[in-house]
Amino acid sequence: MANITAAEVNKLRKSTGAGMMDCKNALVEAEGDFEKAVEILRKKGQKVAAKRADRESSEGAVIAKVNADTNKGVIVSLNCETDFVAKNDGFVALAEGIAELALNFDSKEALLDAAYNGMKVADKLIEQTGVIGEKIEIGDFRILEAPFVGSYIHAGNKIATLVGLSANVDGADVAAKDVAMQAAAMNPVALDEQGVDQSVIDKEIEIAKEQLRAEGKPEAMLDNIAKGKLNRFFKDNTLVNQDFIKDSKQSVAQYVKSVNGDLTVTAFERVALA
Structure with a gap:
């Protein structure tokens, strides 16, 4: 049997995030071969992933970069099964690292195929499934490009937003963050x-018309009144009109123009975990 040192176990633990005993057992099985031990842990992850493939991964961490x-x-x-895992510092750090890497790619498929700490992201997720014992996968992957992009992550990493502005001007950073917070809330x-x-x-x-009919409004009036209710819907539910x-005395669009008269919001993305 190979003589496994504490330093070797610690090196494997830092590389994979696996527990000390799992790392020691993998190194013993691999007779001290580090790369073989990593592969043993990865195969363990594949077995766990296969068993948990039908599990729901509705918890996790949403990161904007x-x-x-x-x-x-x-x-x-980065999705997992339980809130307990989602709050784990190591899990959040993995989500942060993958999100940082994602800035270099334009699709989830390309990201999964990308190298992360010596292995593909897809393999890293399988490895961590074995380490953590829960289904781990990338859920949403969104991209936003604009002359200026700002971001916001709500406390607890449950909601993240991106906002694009039409120009990189003085105050764009503050405006983009404010509007990103608006979109999150x-x-x-x-x-x-x-x-x-x-x-x-x-x-x-149709909902507006049904409400108006229930109130006894004449059929001939329904279209005009419903259009008014639709305008209210737009005001309440579209970002720039909210x-x-x-400062509720101005709309989001008016606020952005107060920063710079030519500035507009061009796009936003919002991802939230239930």
Whole structure:
């Protein structure tokens, strides 16, 4: 039997995140071969992943990152099964690392195939499934590009948002963060009226008409009144038309223009875990 030192066990633990006994057992089985021990732990992860493939991974950490040029941002959700794991520092650090790496890619598939600490991201997730004992996977992967991109992560890593602005001007960083916080808190359905799906509009008009009929309003008046209610829906549910949460006397669009007269919000992304 190979003589396994504490330093070797610690090196494997730092590399994989596995527990001390799991690392020692893997090194013993591998007769001290570090790479073989890593492979043993990975195979353990594959077995656990196969057993837990049908489990629901609705917990996790949602991380938003923006590149150094502030013109591209990503949101990545690293999902797991329990809130206990989601709050673990090591799990959050893994989510942060994968999100940082994601800035270099334009699809989840490319990210999963990318190298992360000596192995593919997909393999790292399998390895960590074995280490943690829960299904670990990347859920959402969003990209936003704009002349200026800002981000916000709500406390607890359950909600993350990105906001794109039309120009990188003085105050853009503060404005983008404020609007990103707005999107996190108010959960708009779209950027503006043009971004609302027609099926949603049709549904809102029909709901309004049913309410008006129940109130006894004449059929001939329904269309006009329903349009007024639809405008209210747009105001409450589209980002740029919402009342700004820090100053309800102005809309989000008006707030952004107060920072710079030519500045507009061009896009946003929001990812939340239930």
